[in-house]
Amino acid sequence: xxxxxxxxxxxxxxxxxxxxxxxxxxxxxxxxxxxxxxxxxxxxxxxxxxxxxxxxxxxxxxxxxxxxxxxxxxxxxxxxxxxxxxxxxxxxxxxxxxxxxxxxxxxxxxxxxxxxxxxxxxxxxxxxxxxxxxxxxxxxxxxxxxxxxx
Numbered sequence: 001x002x003x004x005x006x007x008x009x010x011x012x013x014x015x016x017x018x019x020x021x022x023x024x025x026x027x028x029x030x031x032x033x034x035x036x037x038x039x040x041x042x043x044x045x046x047x048x049x050x051x052x053x054x055x056x057x058x059x060x061x062x063x064x065x066x067x068x069x070x071x072x073x074x075x076x077x078x079x080x081x082x083x084x085x086x087x088x089x090x091x092x093x094x095x096x097x098x099x100x101x102x103x104x105x106x107x108x109x110x111x112x113x114x115x116x117x118x119x120x121x122x123x124x125x126x127x128x129x130x131x132x133x134x135x136x137x138x139x140x141x142x143x144x145x146x147x148x149x150x
Contacts (some may be wrong), residue, residue: 022135
């Protein structure tokens, strides 16, 4: 099974506001960068979309080492999601889980692979995380500039 390393990040200009996501995907000596954005979103949604889109781009099942600087994504997928599913997608406060649409997509995308989730401190000099951050910020800036042109 192929081994892939992924670094993901999300960014938002205002929260909510224009946002972007970015991911750096490494397989051996090959690298691929992907990014995108939305006009009216939140940082958490962008963090989730970075992981979802990075996993979806893999065409065959892989062993994935996924690095995120989002405790929300890490804790959600490794600790909270089983309880949410058991409780009909209600959180501990009995409220509907926020971003449930994206959590469903992340579960599906991750389910095709053997994913090892890792938290990495953001803005700490890790080259993969810094690149994902730059991609997410550039995507958010592009969306934000589109909004100011309208």
